[in-house]
Amino acid sequence: MSANSPFARLPEAPSFTVTSTTVADGAAWSAEQFSGIFGVPGGKDISPQLSWSGAPEGTKSYAVTVYDPDAPTGSGFWHWAVADIPAAVTDLPEGAGDDIGSALPEGAFQLRGDAGAARFIGAAPPAGHGEHRYFVVVHALDVASIGVPADATPAVLGFTMFGHVLGRAVLVATAETPA
Template identity: 70%
Template sequence: MNDPYARLPEAATFTVTSTTLTDGAPLGAAQYSGLFGVPGGKDVSPQLTWTGAPEGTRSYAVTVYDPDAPTGSGFWHWAVAGLPATTTSLPENAGDATGTGLPEGAFQLPNDARLSRFVGAAPPAGHGEHRYVITVYALDTEDLGVPADGTPAYLGFTMASHTLGRATLTAIGETPAN
């Protein structure tokens, strides 16, 4: 299956874990999208903790991306930039509409639904499993210069030359039975 990082510059790896999700396991109901009409979906961003970032890390960014969305370009569910280097975790639901769970200086970019918040999974009926790739990027700069209204793709383009390390966790989702 397609690897969203296959053509990016190599980067060190470090570890991201979650009390909400398990790598390779199904999403919880709260990580599905009520905004997109999934019954029981709550659009709650997962709790994340990371360790072992490379020396020289000056900030972090976090993205949640579905490379299996039937769009030709995937679907960005969440993008956060400006996380200080002292940040090593985000609480569950940090990606709510106000971003109150984010540390000072961090901001949410509009996702592919054009909402500056976490939007949960909503794969189309009959489309099968989708991968939700959660990535924490260790960056060599405090400020990427990406505006708060920039797109996640622009964030990714800008980060490519500033990424020291990448930590990923992939959860699985498919349309829940009604």
């Protein structure tokens, strides 16, 4: 991973597989994954479908995050974070990250991202800023509950996961808004 990787300064973790019927690794988001909330024409803020396999032995739960390190904020932008996904769950349907997390498995919950909402917020790169990368990550954890409150931020989730990550499955989507 490059120095601009969100994992560049974290301990290495074994990889496992994440796939999506919504977007292929390295491909651009469709209009549904852009942000209507942020005013992108055609944007629908629909979270991607995700399936994962091959998690390390000892996995007791998962967390899912979507992060844009290329946002012009100095700290990137968290688009989605879900904690406490049970170890028996290996997929999330498209749209699971709606306002109430209606398709999340029992026990899992969404954290408030950088837009201030506990839901998936789609891509909205500034016009002419260039291509942004969206790291869609499934984190395999060694605890059944990561122990963060529902009002925690994704950064607090990441800090709390430090030392509990058994593996990471990474898919990178892209988005660009022409000038």
